Amino acid sequence: MEIRLESLEDTERFGVKLGQVLKxxxxxCLNGELGAGKTTLTKSIGIGLGxxxxxxxxxxxxxxxxxxxLPVYHFDVYRLENVEDLYDLGFDxxxxxxxxxxxxxxxxxxxxxxxxxxxxxxEKGNDIDKRVIKIKAYGNRYIEMLKELGEN
Numbered sequence: 001m002e003i004r005l006e007s008l009e010d011t012e013r014f015g016v017k018l019g020q021v022l023k024x025x026x027x028x029c030l031n032g033e034l035g036a037g038k039t040t041l042t043k044s045i046g047i048g049l050g051x052x053x054x055x056x057x058x059x060x061x062x063x064x065x066x067x068x069x070l071p072v073y074h075f076d077v078y079r080l081e082n083v084e085d086l087y088d089l090g091f092d093x094x095x096x097x098x099x100x101x102x103x104x105x106x107x108x109x110x111x112x113x114x115x116x117x118x119x120x121x122x123e124k125g126n127d128i129d130k131r132v133i134k135i136k137a138y139g140n141r142y143i144e145m146l147k148e149l150g151e152n
Contacts, residue, residue, distance in 0.1 A: 001135045002132065003135070004130070006125075006129075011037055011040060011041060011044065011129075012043075013044075014041075014044070015043070015047070016045070016048040018048060018149065019044065019045040019047060021048075022049060022100045022145075023100075023141075025100075026118070027095055027101045027113065027114050028045065028103070029106030029117055029118065029119040030102065030122060031105065036123065036124055036131070038122060041120070041122065042104065057076050057104070058075065063075050063089060063094070065099075070098070070099050071100070072099060072102065073094040073100070075091075075094075075104065076104040077106070077108045077109050080105075080109070083108070083112060086109060095113070117139070118135065118136075118137055118138070118142045119135070120135050121134040
């Protein structure tokens with residue numbers, strides 16, 4: 001599935017809508033170059049999940065946790081030098097837990113990600129606020145989620 005977002009507001013609306021359909025144990029992977037909008041999208045997903053805290057990029061801590069309708073685990077693995085460092089954080093407890101995991105720069109840890117997940121590849125458009133998001137669903141849960149997103 002590919003969607004085109006024409007403005008920052010479109011991106012925010014999409015993120016909120018996605019957050020509203022996420023369920024316990026879901027994993028959302030965000031890929032894209034610097035400035036593509038991964039953190040902006042994460043903030044909007046958080047709003048859809050009922051997070052009231054201001055979501056920031058966990059670039060130096062790797063994971064930030066937030067409370068909402070479900071726990072939200074926000075990973076940013078951009079500066080991760082050694083994938084094995086994630087084992088020290090107990091990453092699998094997050095991925096297979098009761099919350100929603102959102103992973104920025106997910107392609108860096110491809111081998112550690114759950115088999116079933118939603119992957120969003122974000123590309124900048126030809127205007128500062130335009131984005132193209134290519135969405136891939138791995139697993140029946142995520143295929144159904146795409147159908148639900150497409151209906152709304």
